[in-house]
Amino acid sequence: MxxxxxxxxxxxxxxxxxxxxxxxxxxxxxxxxxxxxxxxxxxxxxxxxxSKSARAMRGQSDKVVGILVSRLDSPSENQAVRTMLPLLYQHGYDPIVMESQFDSQLVQEHLHVLAQRNVDGVILFGFTGLEAEMLQPWQEKMVVMVREYQGFSSVCYDDAGAVNLLMDRLLQQGHRDISYLGVRQSDATTGARRYQTYLDACQRHGLTPHAALGELSYQSGFQLAAEAIVPQTRALICASDSIALGAIKYLQQQQIADIQVCAIGNTPLLSFLFPETLSVEFGYGSAGVQAAQQLLAQLSGDAPIRRIVVPSKLS
The missing domain is CATH 1.10.260.40 (lambda repressor-like DNA-binding domains)
Structure with a gap:
């Protein structure tokens, strides 16, 4: 470009x-x-x-920002995008939302289209397997969500902190038999980082780990619950809210009612259907605001490239 x-x-x-x-x-x-x-x-x-092509798309303004989500149906990404939009509109930018489907080739194609349209900047939801080299031309005008890339601004969630918050609370409640449902370790953050934090906490506190790893979906949560839940299990940490929904369905089907389910990510659906779930609020909305603020500041020359970690909290 x-x-x-x-x-x-x-x-x-x-x-x-x-x-x-x-x-x-x-x-x-x-x-x-x-x-x-x-x-x-x-x-x-x-x-x-x-940006004449941007003007043609939207009238007289020449200020456009691309937002590349990984999945249009992702509740967490939707929460973040919803909080970005008012800030972008307020500063005269209009967004173009595109979906990568966790496909590096699609990201490359989308960035090529955005470059042809001379968009001002990009907010990109990163994922495992997406190489920094592809993003290099956008270094000064991009903010990456969820993943860290050397030399790029990023807004990340506190994966390790979220697991530790749940482990500490469960231990305070007297739980010692804590199982874990997660994502395969090929995924760097939701998968490897959260799972390793669970294993480290078990080692620190002398607990026996029981875990099963699969996909980031409620179907996977349902299927894997049988592997991670042993007869003595009294608490279950799920690496995401979608996995938790599947696990709760399994527990209901098996008529198991004495297990405290915990989830990382407090989406409205989970809290509405199962308010007894112990959840960690990842700050999706706050992350969206901070990503938009960082990009706007970079585009105006008012901020250096920086890494932002959104703190987690129990909800």
Whole structure:
């Protein structure tokens, strides 16, 4: 992707503010003729073209942000996106939402389309297997959710902290037989990091681990519950709310009522159907706000690249 001049660059070369350049581009009348001519001369000299394709999509504004979610049906990602949108709209940006389906090739294709449209920035929900090299051209104008990449801004959840919160609370309640349902360790965060934290906590407290790992779905939670739940199990930690829904269905079917189910991720559906579930609130909404704020700050030149970890809390 070729680098292009921004309104900030034109403002610097013209010796005026960004808002003045915006008023010239939008043909607003509150600019003196002399200033207008100076800005227009710089625009012509530099061959500056604002995001025309973005204007064609949305009218007169040339400010667009791409949002690449991994799954359109993901409750957690939807919560984050919902909190991003008002901030983006407030600052004059319109979003283009695209779905990667955990497919690196699709991400590459989407980023190519966004580059052709000269979008201003991108918020990307990362996933295991997505290489940083593919993202490199967007380094200064991208925020990655969930995953960390060297040299990129990221907004991540506290995977280890969430598991430790649940383990500590269960131990305080007197539980010693705590099983775990998780995701395969090929997934770096939801899978490996959360599972390892469970194993480490069991070792610290002298507990015998009982675990089963599968997919990030309620079907997997249902199928794997039989493997992780042993006769002495009195508490069950699930690596996600969707896994917890499947596990609870299994417990109901087996008429097992004396196990405290815990979930990482407190989605409205889980809390509505099973309010007795002990959940960790991951801060999906807060993460969305912080991702949008970070991207806006980067695009305006007001913030360096940084890593943000959203703290978890028991709900």
């Amino acid at each position: 070729q680098n292009r001049l921004t309104i900030k660059d034109i403002a610097r070369l013209s010796g005026v503010g960004k808002s003045t350049v915006s008023r010239v581009l939008n043909h607003e009348g509150s600019v003196s003729q002399q200033t207008r001519e100076r800005v227009e001369a710089v625009i012509r000299q530099q061959g500056f073209t604002p």
